[in-house]
């Protein structure tokens with residue numbers, strides 16, 4: 001299933017100085033590093049650094065007071081779940097994006113016992129209308145580590161991307177988030193993927209033959225993390241540097257400083273990525289450069305799970321990338337490099353992503369209408385953020401949608417909520433079939449809010465404090481209209497058939 005295609009993967013230690021150099025110096029829209037739960041910016045030496053938690057209006061800030069914790073991990077934001085609701089709740093960051101931009105999104109979680117509980121909550125991540133993955137940091141937390149997830153998404157909205165955490169049936173305590181990063185990628189990066197149809201979730205990004213620390217910014221200009229992956233016998237260092245400015249996917253040049261090299265005349269077999277994978281479609285990119293001397297080249301064959309990935313690959317000192325934008329994997333993956341003639345195989349770096357279908361968004365008109373309604377209710381229902389209908393199991397509380405060619409809001413129930421004030425203007429929700437507003441304390445007249453709702457079949461407004469006249473148009477065939485008891489209408493026209 002697509003939702004398990006992106007996994008929890010690599011982790012970093014609490015005391016790692018990872019966050020001290022997080023700077024990409026381009027325009028303000030090309031990177032955004034949010035220190036969730038923080039009320040102040042965390043400066044870095046160049047003055048950019050992490051910003052405080054300003055792109056969300058729900059949730060609660062917490063400070064952790066554990067020793068040696070990096071500042072970014074020492075604050076977090078949590079979101080209240082409600083046991084009395086049967087629908088899942090989502091809580092969304094609304095982040096400014098360039099339209100059509102392709103963003104690397106990285107979320108970081110470190111529980112730290114913020115709620116005095118004994119184990120981290122398990123919950124979901126959503127980007128716009130797309131279910132991304134389940135967040136389960138239990139094992140990492142038990143090992144004293146934070147967890148991060150990375151995905152690549154096209155900015156589908158005109159101005160914003162919504163990155164959300166959401167409660168699910170397995171969520172038994174409040175979900176939270178420690179850090180959220182958005183980095184705009186160049187259009188050429190991962191351009192083998194049809195981002196109109198798919199998003200990518202990182203499984204592994206490895207620098208082979210390296211035993212050093214994670215390679216990242218400034219070596220990687222997009223601050224992608226390249227984790228060391230090696231064994232004791234096949235790691236080799238390079239004897240010269242290469243340039244990667246014209247490489248597909250723009251890998252950092254330093255990943256070519258090391259490689260894993262086969263024993264002469266033998267194949268090189270890598271169990272990589274190390275985790276067992278669910279049966280799904282993946283993007284695989286493998287990076288090679290012959291770093292033994294400027295003149296040398298070597299030819300070998302690449303197999304993935306015994307299927308030929310590339311035959312007679314000729315690798316020289318200038319290096320190359322081989323990728324598949326759709327490759328089926330399942331279980332443990334085995335990458336095998338077999339010698340050609342001449343050639344001892346080697347490999348410098350690799351990336352594997354799960355591909356998952358992106359979810360469509362609700363019709364813009366209905367989104368705007370729902371957002372206006374939210375703004376006009378004094379305390380809107382919990383979890384009213386992100387797309388009102390998508391992902392399909394995560395529509396807003398009280399909202400039901402139709403999922404045909406267009407995704408539209410077809411029913412809205414705000415019944416029994418103690419809402420006060422005037423009924424918000426609902427005229428934009430042209431496809432509304434059911435509207436339940438009974439058992440609140442709405443006041444004012446009802447001439448305006450229900451104009452244009454030609455498809456309405458049920459309209460319940462009893463037990464409010466409504467006044468004025470009832471428009472005769474509401475007494476029409478095919479509309480089940482309930483307005484009494486509990487209102488103070490000045491005149492009630494007789495039903496039309498009397």
Ligand SMILES: *[C@@H]1O[C@H](CO)[C@@H](O)[C@H](O)[C@H]1NC(C)=O
Pocket residue numbers: 039061062063
């Ligand atoms: C966390 O610590 C900061 C700085 O000490 C403080 O301003 C903020 O109010 C604290 N937040 C909470 C939720 O206690």
Ligand SMILES: *[C@@H]1O[C@H](CO)[C@@H](O)[C@H](O)[C@H]1NC(C)=O
Pocket residue numbers: 114115116
């Ligand atoms: C956790 O326990 C401490 C000490 O009893 C208390 O001050 C704090 O409010 C508790 N925090 C939460 C989120 O329950």
Ligand SMILES: *[C@@H]1O[C@H](CO)[C@@H](O)[C@H](O)[C@H]1NC(C)=O
Pocket residue numbers: 122136137138139170
């Ligand atoms: C979360 O991960 C832990 C440890 O890997 C596992 O035991 C647990 O079943 C997982 N929880 C869920 C809800 O998947």
Ligand SMILES: *[C@@H]1O[C@H](CO)[C@@H](O)[C@H](O)[C@H]1NC(C)=O
Pocket residue numbers: 187188189191192246247248249
């Ligand atoms: C992807 O980017 C590379 C440059 O890195 C370019 O050569 C190639 O034509 C692009 N492919 C597509 C489909 O845009």
Ligand SMILES: *[C@@H]1O[C@H](CO)[C@@H](O)[C@H](O)[C@H]1NC(C)=O
Pocket residue numbers: 238239240241
């Ligand atoms: C490669 O470049 C780095 C700095 O850019 C330098 O420290 C290193 O010595 C170079 N390696 C070789 C083999 O030239």
Ligand SMILES: *[C@@H]1O[C@H](CO)[C@@H](O)[C@H](O)[C@H]1NC(C)=O
Pocket residue numbers: 305306334
């Ligand atoms: C690949 O082939 C080897 C040797 O024939 C075999 O041991 C291994 O199980 C195969 N792996 C897969 C994933 O089919």
Ligand SMILES: *[C@@H]1O[C@H](CO)[C@@H](O)[C@H](O)[C@H]1NC(C)=O
Pocket residue numbers: 311312
């Ligand atoms: C690889 O090259 C060798 C020698 O040029 C050739 O005999 C062989 O058929 C090629 N293999 C494939 C799979 O193309």
Ligand SMILES: *[C@@H]1O[C@H](CO)[C@@H](O)[C@H](O)[C@H]1NC(C)=O
Pocket residue numbers: 280281328
């Ligand atoms: C890959 O998986 C898809 C569905 O996940 C399937 O339709 C397709 O046939 C598979 N391709 C191969 C080569 O197994």
Ligand SMILES: *[C@@H]1O[C@H](CO)[C@@H](O)[C@H](O)[C@H]1NC(C)=O
Pocket residue numbers: 357358359360405
């Ligand atoms: C999104 O909409 C397009 C066109 O309406 C449709 O082909 C596609 O299947 C939809 N995607 C999903 C995930 O439902």
Ligand SMILES: *[C@@H]1O[C@H](CO)[C@@H](O)[C@H](O)[C@H]1NC(C)=O
Pocket residue numbers: 416417418
């Ligand atoms: C509405 O208000 C009453 C009285 O204050 C309270 O008992 C009830 O729980 C409230 N209902 C909801 C849904 O908030």
Ligand SMILES: *[C@@H]1O[C@H](CO)[C@@H](O)[C@H](O)[C@H]1NC(C)=O
Pocket residue numbers: 425426427428448
């Ligand atoms: C209600 O919304 C509709 C559609 O946007 C608009 O035409 C109408 O003027 C609004 N009515 C009021 C009273 O604001």
Ligand SMILES: *[C@@H]1O[C@H](CO)[C@@H](O)[C@H](O)[C@H]1NC(C)=O
Pocket residue numbers: 420441443464465
């Ligand atoms: C609604 O009307 C009742 C009875 O007229 C009154 O007691 C109550 O205070 C009103 N509520 C609001 C919110 O106006």
